[in-house]
Amino acid sequence: MLHIKCPHCGMRSQNEFSYGGDATVKRPELNKEVSDQDWDNFVYNRKSLRGKHLEFWQHLSGCRQWIKVERDTATHEIFKTLKANEDI
Amino acid sequence: MAQDFRLDTVGLINRDKKLSFEFNGKNYFGYEGDTLASALLANGVHLIGRSFKYHRPRGFFGAGVDEPYAIVQLYRNNETEPNVKTTEQELFEGLKATSVNCWPSVNFDIGAINNFLKVFLPAGFYYKTFMWPKSFWYKVYEPFIRKAAGLGVASIKHDKERYEHKYEYCDLLIAGSGPSGLASAYAAAKNGATVILAEDKSRFGGTLLTSEVNIGNQTGKEWVENIIAELKEMPNVTVKNRSQVFGYYDHNMLVMSEKISDHLPKTRKYHPKQRLWYIRAKEVLISSGSIERPLVFGNNDTPGVMLSSAAKEYLKVYGVLVGKKPLIFTNNDSGYETAIEFKKNGVEPIILDTRKEPNSEIIEEAKNLGIQIKFSYVVVAAKGYKKVKSAEVAKISDDKNELGILENITCDCICVSGFWTPTIHLASQSGNKTKFDKDIDAFVPGVSKQNETTLGAANGTFTLAETLKESFNAGYELSKKITKNDNKISHPIVVEKNKTTHDKFWCVPLPKGKNYKRFLDFQNDVAVSDIEIALKEGYRSIEHVKRYTTLGMATDQGKTSNLNGLQLVSNIENKIVPEVGHTTFRPPYTPVTIGAIVGREVGKHSRATRKSPLHSWHEKNNAVFVDAGVWLRPRYYKQGNETLFEGSKREAKNVRANVGVCDVTTLGKIDIKGPDAAELLNRVYTNAWLKLPVGKARYGVMLREDGIVMDDGTTTRISENHYHMTTTTAQAANVLSHLEYYLQLVWPELNVNVVSSTEQWAGAAIAGPKSRDLMQKLFPNIDASNEGLPFMGYLETKLFGATARIFRISFSGELAYEVNVESDNGNFMWEKIIEVGKEFEIQPYGTEALSTLRIEMGHVAGSELDGRTIPYDNSLEGLVSKKKDFIGKRSLNRKAFIAEDRQKVVGVVPLDKKTSIPEGSHLVKDANAQLPNPKLGYISASCWSVEHDNPFSLAILKDGKNMIGQKLFVMSPLKNITIPVEIVSSHYVDPKGERVRS
Numbered sequence A: 001m002l003h004i005k006c007p008h009c010g011m012r013s014q015n016e017f018s019y020g021g022d023a024t025v026k027r028p029e030l031n032k033e034v035s036d037q038d039w040d041n042f043v044y045n046r047k048s049l050r051g052k053h054l055e056f057w058q059h060l061s062g063c064r065q066w067i068k069v070e071r072d073t074a075t076h077e078i079f080k081t082l083k084a085n086e087d088i
Numbered sequence B: 001m002a003q004d005f006r007l008d009t010v011g012l013i014n015r016d017k018k019l020s021f022e023f024n025g026k027n028y029f030g031y032e033g034d035t036l037a038s039a040l041l042a043n044g045v046h047l048i049g050r051s052f053k054y055h056r057p058r059g060f061f062g063a064g065v066d067e068p069y070a071i072v073q074l075y076r077n078n079e080t081e082p083n084v085k086t087t088e089q090e091l092f093e094g095l096k097a098t099s100v101n102c103w104p105s106v107n108f109d110i111g112a113i114n115n116f117l118k119v120f121l122p123a124g125f126y127y128k129t130f131m132w133p134k135s136f137w138y139k140v141y142e143p144f145i146r147k148a149a150g151l152g153v154a155s156i157k158h159d160k161e162r163y164e165h166k167y168e169y170c171d172l173l174i175a176g177s178g179p180s181g182l183a184s185a186y187a188a189a190k191n192g193a194t195v196i197l198a199e200d201k202s203r204f205g206g207t208l209l210t211s212e213v214n215i216g217n218q219t220g221k222e223w224v225e226n227i228i229a230e231l232k233e234m235p236n237v238t239v240k241n242r243s244q245v246f247g248y249y250d251h252n253m254l255v256m257s258e259k260i261s262d263h264l265p266k267t268r269k270y271h272p273k274q275r276l277w278y279i280r281a282k283e284v285l286i287s288s289g290s291i292e293r294p295l296v297f298g299n300n301d302t303p304g305v306m307l308s309s310a311a312k313e314y315l316k317v318y319g320v321l322v323g324k325k326p327l328i329f330t331n332n333d334s335g336y337e338t339a340i341e342f343k344k345n346g347v348e349p350i351i352l353d354t355r356k357e358p359n360s361e362i363i364e365e366a367k368n369l370g371i372q373i374k375f376s377y378v379v380v381a382a383k384g385y386k387k388v389k390s391a392e393v394a395k396i397s398d399d400k401n402e403l404g405i406l407e408n409i410t411c412d413c414i415c416v417s418g419f420w421t422p423t424i425h426l427a428s429q430s431g432n433k434t435k436f437d438k439d440i441d442a443f444v445p446g447v448s449k450q451n452e453t454t455l456g457a458a459n460g461t462f463t464l465a466e467t468l469k470e471s472f473n474a475g476y477e478l479s480k481k482i483t484k485n486d487n488k489i490s491h492p493i494v495v496e497k498n499k500t501t502h503d504k505f506w507c508v509p510l511p512k513g514k515n516y517k518r519f520l521d522f523q524n525d526v527a528v529s530d531i532e533i534a535l536k537e538g539y540r541s542i543e544h545v546k547r548y549t550t551l552g553m554a555t556d557q558g559k560t561s562n563l564n565g566l567q568l569v570s571n572i573e574n575k576i577v578p579e580v581g582h583t584t585f586r587p588p589y590t591p592v593t594i595g596a597i598v599g600r601e602v603g604k605h606s607r608a609t610r611k612s613p614l615h616s617w618h619e620k621n622n623a624v625f626v627d628a629g630v631w632l633r634p635r636y637y638k639q640g641n642e643t644l645f646e647g648s649k650r651e652a653k654n655v656r657a658n659v660g661v662c663d664v665t666t667l668g669k670i671d672i673k674g675p676d677a678a679e680l681l682n683r684v685y686t687n688a689w690l691k692l693p694v695g696k697a698r699y700g701v702m703l704r705e706d707g708i709v710m711d712d713g714t715t716t717r718i719s720e721n722h723y724h725m726t727t728t729t730a731q732a733a734n735v736l737s738h739l740e741y742y743l744q745l746v747w748p749e750l751n752v753n754v755v756s757s758t759e760q761w762a763g764a765a766i767a768g769p770k771s772r773d774l775m776q777k778l779f780p781n782i783d784a785s786n787e788g789l790p791f792m793g794y795l796e797t798k799l800f801g802a803t804a805r806i807f808r809i810s811f812s813g814e815l816a817y818e819v820n821v822e823s824d825n826g827n828f829m830w831e832k833i834i835e836v837g838k839e840f841e842i843q844p845y846g847t848e849a850l851s852t853l854r855i856e857m858g859h860v861a862g863s864e865l866d867g868r869t870i871p872y873d874n875s876l877e878g879l880v881s882k883k884k885d886f887i888g889k890r891s892l893n894r895k896a897f898i899a900e901d902r903q904k905v906v907g908v909v910p911l912d913k914k915t916s917i918p919e920g921s922h923l924v925k926d927a928n929a930q931l932p933n934p935k936l937g938y939i940s941a942s943c944w945s946v947e948h949d950n951p952f953s954l955a956i957l958k959d960g961k962n963m964i965g966q967k968l969f970v971m972s973p974l975k976n977i978t979i980p981v982e983i984v985s986s987h988y989v990d991p992k993g994e995r996v997r998s
């Protein structure tokens, strides 16, 4: 079980969190033209990275804040956790 | 009554307390402090079971966790447990055990015929023999394997024992209480660290209980007792025996199984049987010691052949002689310690040492005691079938290739020592890249990946002085890092006999003309010849060799066999061991009971149960409950002997005819506040929300970004910047997370707060033509007329003084209202509704009637919004705004979604108006078409229409738009039925929606 440092609450066990996907994906802006390719990339296409990966997690059973976690997908090492509005 | 093989005074058992037990129907006795193994050995019992493949007789090989053979079916307190290691099971009064893997009895086993057919059972024999013909698999091969190969038998009764889970945090977790564990625990504890010290056996001390050493002028045993006593008194230390740390997981999370009651005849009241500890440690010290390695020779699986360290432990801890004419076969000095213990207790051992002329203090001592020692000698084969009777021995050449003349030595046990294998399982599980240490011919931990340090024998340190030095130091340094304290304890002076190097020799060659089986894996019957075959057949990777031969795959996970297997492969392949590599160590280190893993989460406790505040009223009124997610909801209120079908029909009819009331508390509710609340709703829902006036509700559908419907519900504008959203019961949590995701990550500029209010409000849906009259009577101060409170209207008022929210919304398709009060007032509200509703012939209705009502109205719900459908499929396309953007909109123009023949919800009626249609059935054009019959759609929900008094179903049907009026077939191959049906509109009742607006 991973040990994740919520930037709001501190170190907590993984079972308080839920995973929320790739944090480098940006949703296209509303009311803007989006090409099929760009939309497909946003909705479906993800790289299955081996190594450092920036991802969203929600501290579901804690403060309910969505946070960013920089994690190694192969070793589970967590390098950094950030608040939603912080950039790496 | 004396026991033949029990010494009078030696050992740590309590001779004042006799315990009687039964093995294979025969009565024996032992003493408090015995294991089942030591008690059986004290009684001279050496035949415990039969082996896995050849059903050869099996005895005892070890004295602890490494035991490969001596497993039994255990009976305790009217329960039974399979494959219990006799070497780990402590004796208790009334214990019963039987052999596993033998039939009809351990003495006469039919499966032993495999032994004589062993030419047919070489490596990979399961793969080869049972491959062909395929049709034989189910009828012949599988039953045969199950019968022949099964070990113990699992109980099929519900386990009434309690198992618990515990989460714990500490500075240092120390796995193993041998010299290194005790020393490091003591040093760390004295330096202020919080310490958990875990020992898998009942006694602390490990090898210190059996070795002749002196630590600071105390015997090993005295030193252990003093340290443990002091540690137990310290508030920062938790000392646990019978506790096995079996798994090392990510981020320094370790799992430990504590056996609290297994050593007792019966679990004490309020005590669990076992407890699983999830321990998050800042630092982990692995002091798991080492396991003696077997020597490989002919028939080395005969009962009576056992590890020399085990023989010593039986003697020193349990006062048990494993034999009276012991032959010690060793390639190192450890065998001498065992021989010396025998000699001191009046038994004459003979030592066979593979080495030519070794010299050390301990060898000198053995010589001085007059013990007979034969150097450059090996055991070629054990003789005897159910018990060792003698040994065939021979001199071996210096290059270890040539055997001299075969001689016979009479003996009743052969104690083998092939040097020591560090127990590196936990270190390896943590991700440590282990390395091969040529000096000890075994793997030791290399570079740590997590915060773990391995000490003592587990790290390949085999002298006590070194072990204590490095362990005191590690305990001090690691605790200093954490506590910043600097209280260093000096390590005591150690007196121990020096030892010399071991012989790099494990596998005795076969003499000419003999074809003895030489076993590597004792539980799975893997012999040297099997490995040779596997290599000959081209298997190279050690992982493949393992799986092909099943080496190390039994319940002991190869604790004694793996390294000898590696040595053999490396010899044959002419590679060095590190090139061969070892197979992966995976948790658990020892078998863990399913009960411990599951813990308290059994039966009703397997998940939370949520009850509405009206639950007790439902109970009192004969509600039959159904699981709705984690909620319990009334399915129907049973009257007399009514069936579900009859009861729900009565309830639904009463809603259509008079008025009914339904508990809708379980619906998800989300409170939304803030100046940008309308904008959020406008982006989340497919329809327009910016112009919804205060005091009005609106139905909305929300999508995922891929265009699939996520959820639906009504949202009401309570005041200028305050909305009340409802979700389906099942999706409540997901919708809240979804909103939080967009508010926190995607549109943080929106000034909105969302919070769940599901549990704050109790809800009652009041539906039926008489509901307005009831509402007017219930709330005399409001204007309940169609003008005063129109469809989709909202107002807040008082119910006899309690705050009440009234929504004029309908799920049943009837004139209907939903009343919410604060949860604490829920029961009061409900009772008032029932009381006032009496004159209008009110009846409560459950989820079954609720379903019936919504299905015949054609309201889509969870069974249609199943994560695979878009708005169009559910005839919700009218709610999809063309003007504004919203979540998932861009996906709706995907080719498949706009296809001309896109699926759509329709109604389905059986032509005979009688046959009920099972949900999940398929719709096809031609009932007799060749298989696979093309599926046009599927039945999503079925009911008995109370309006039309015939079966009615909803279906998602390809080109549903153009299928109305068509005749199709419903087929359910599972139920072997075919029903001719007609496709009709999904709105089977009041298609214009006049009732809800009336």
Ligand SMILES: [Zn+2]
Binding pocket: A006, A007, A008, A009, A010, A059, A062, A063, A064, A065
């Ligand atoms: Zn948090």
